Amino acid sequence: xxxxxxxINRQHAPMLADLRRVLxxxxxxxxxxxxxxxxxxxSAFTSYCxxxxxxxxxxxxDALILALQACGVVPGDEVVTIPFTFFATAGSIVRCGAVPxxxxxxxxxxxxxxxxxxxxLAANCERTDGGTVDRRSGARVSAVIPVDLFGQIADMxxxxxxxxxxxxxxxEDACQSVGATWCGRKAGAxxxxxxxxxxxxxxxxxxxxxGALTTxxxxxxxxxxxxxxxxxxxxxxxxxxxxxxMDALQAGFLSVKLARLxxxxxxxxxxxxFYDTAFAGMPEVxxxxxxxxxxxxxxxxxxxxxxxxxxxAHLRAAGIGCAVYYPLPLHLQECFAGLGCGRGDFPASEQAxxxxxxxxxxxxxxxxxxxxxxxxxxxxxxxxxxC
Ligand SMILES: *Cc1c(COP(=O)(O)O)cnc(C)c1O
Numbered sequence: 001x002x003x004x005x006x007x008i009n010r011q012h013a014p015m016l017a018d019l020r021r022v023l024x025x026x027x028x029x030x031x032x033x034x035x036x037x038x039x040x041x042x043s044a045f046t047s048y049c050x051x052x053x054x055x056x057x058x059x060x061x062d063a064l065i066l067a068l069q070a071c072g073v074v075p076g077d078e079v080v081t082i083p084f085t086f087f088a089t090a091g092s093i094v095r096c097g098a099v100p101x102x103x104x105x106x107x108x109x110x111x112x113x114x115x116x117x118x119x120x121l122a123a124n125c126e127r128t129d130g131g132t133v134d135r136r137s138g139a140r141v142s143a144v145i146p147v148d149l150f151g152q153i154a155d156m157x158x159x160x161x162x163x164x165x166x167x168x169x170x171x172e173d174a175c176q177s178v179g180a181t182w183c184g185r186k187a188g189a190x191x192x193x194x195x196x197x198x199x200x201x202x203x204x205x206x207x208x209x210x211g212a213l214t215t216x217x218x219x220x221x222x223x224x225x226x227x228x229x230x231x232x233x234x235x236x237x238x239x240x241x242x243x244x245x246m247d248a249l250q251a252g253f254l255s256v257k258l259a260r261l262x263x264x265x266x267x268x269x270x271x272x273x274f275y276d277t278a279f280a281g282m283p284e285v286x287x288x289x290x291x292x293x294x295x296x297x298x299x300x301x302x303x304x305x306x307x308x309x310x311x312x313a314h315l316r317a318a319g320i321g322c323a324v325y326y327p328l329p330l331h332l333q334e335c336f337a338g339l340g341c342g343r344g345d346f347p348a349s350e351q352a353x354x355x356x357x358x359x360x361x362x363x364x365x366x367x368x369x370x371x372x373x374x375x376x377x378x379x380x381x382x383x384x385x386x387c
Contacts, residue, residue: 003360003369005321006201010364011264015256019207022252031248041251042212044258048179049188051214053221056246057228060175060197063211064092064145066244067193070223071169073098073142078134080120080168081145082112083329083341084349089147089173090330099139100339102331104346106155108289110302110356112146113348114158121166132166143169148177148187150325150358151203151268151299152290156182156190163191171195175211178204179265181295188214193224198254203268203299204261210250267363268298271370275301275359278374284381300325301361305377307384308355314380315357320373323358 012019026032038056045054057063073079075097081089083102090100103116125132125141132141144163146154153174163170170191174180177187178196188194198210215221226232231241272288279285284306290296302325305311315322329349331341343350359373 001368001372002319003321003365003372005323005358005360006362007364008200008205011362015260018256019253022249022256025252026249033245033247034251035248037248037255038246038251041246041255041258044255045212046214048258048261049186049194049214051189051194052216053214053218054188055213055215055221055224055228056251057211057213057224058244058246059209060195060199060202060211061088061092062228062242062244063175063195063197063213064088064171064173065095065242066224066227067171067195067213068092068096068098068143069227069241070220071143071171071192073169076139077142078137078139079143079145080117080141081173082147082349083331083346084110084326084352085147085149085173085330086175086326087330087333088175089145090336093145098142099137100330100336101134101141102339102341102346102349104348105149105352107348107351109152109154109291109294110149110352111152111154112159114155114162117144117159117162121162125166127167132168141166141168143171145171145173146191147173147175148180150288150302151177151180151297152288152294153177153180153182153187153190155291155293157293160190169193174214175199176202176299177297178202179261180297183293189216192217193220198250203264203297204254204257206250206257207253208247208250210246210254211244212246264363265297267365268301268361269296271361271363271365272296272298272301274367274370275303275361275374278370279303279377282378282381285377298361300358302356302358304352304355305357306381308357310384311377311380312357315373315376318376320376321360324353324356325358326356327353329353 174187175197227241
């Protein structure tokens with residue numbers, strides 16, 4: 001029996017009428033961009049995240065770029081992040097004219113290692129009147145972007161303290177973590193600003209591209225509202241922004257889906273618990289490690305597997321959807337060769353890239369499908385032992 005990695009149709013089936021109503025509303029009012037639909041999504045998303053403001057935009061990538069610009073990152077600055085993440089985290093830094101600096105992840109949670117960030121800052125940076133400066137390059141270090149990878153928030157106690165000590169803007173890349181918690185607070189509530197993606201395959205997915213930013217800083221939110229529309233109000237521009245508006249349609253679809261998000265998270269957690277139990281005691285599989293302060297929403301259920309590529313081929317041949325997020329860490333990508341990093345620089349990230357495999361975890365999976373995935377994984381290692 002084949003098992004898909006994700007089947008969005010199953011999620012949409014019980015709310016097709018509600019989704020169609022959003023389209024009808026747009027057709028009858030001809031409000032296709034922003035408008036009341038965006039206002040009501042922003043207000044619902046604000047309450048959901050527990051922040052004082054939410055600002056919709058066109059994608060998660062744009063959210064990161066807008067956040068960095070609003071936090072005052074300017075060309076030539078350095079911005080610290082991790083190499084084991086989706087490309088956009090580092091790509092957005094370069095799109096702002098800044099230079100990405102990588103620090104390694106924690107090997108168990110895959111999130112930014114506070115110790116690695118502290119060590120890099122202590123070894124290379126000093127505080128001056130102009131803020132934190134990298135002694136090697138002379139560049140200002142203006143921001144840090146921890147990523148809440150796979151649905152688990154990074155160690156925000158330690159990372160917020162470091163950002164405060166060194167005067168860095170903390171931009172939370174929460175693109176995989178709508179609804180995840182850290183010490184009871186939701187993703188998007190950490191640092192100066194949180195960035196979200198509603199790409200269709202994310203745990204809260206639009207029917208196209210969309211993104212959002214969250215913050216408790218009213219002035220910052222007002223600036224984000226201007227920046228997403230050419231940096232102006234009407235035809236008067238205080239600075240140069242871009243066109244990153246959210247469609248009214250996407251805002252309407254997202255409001256419909258947000259109302260069911262907790263139900264889907266419960267399904268994801270149930271499925272993750274099923275796998276955790278089924279794989280417990282298997283020496284070849286390491287199940288996700290969740291910090292005791294974190295509540296994961298399992299945007300991905302990512303294991304570390306012995307002979308990962310063999311297991312991947314075996315599952316694919318059996319029709320089981322699975323994927324490697326991410327096969328090549330960003331410091332080894334061709335486009336970042338100029339940064340001068342090499343193999344061995346970030347061992348935990350490199351090891352994760354070689355060992356990780358994400359299994360189907362979406363909320364509507366049946367128990368039969370979960371069993372099928374487990375049996376296929378176990379079958380692979382049993383066969384291996386026999387040769
Ligand atoms: C999906 C994602 C993004 C980018 O979001 P888009 O909406 O696809 O632009 C950025 N960072 C991370 C960690 C992501 O998973």
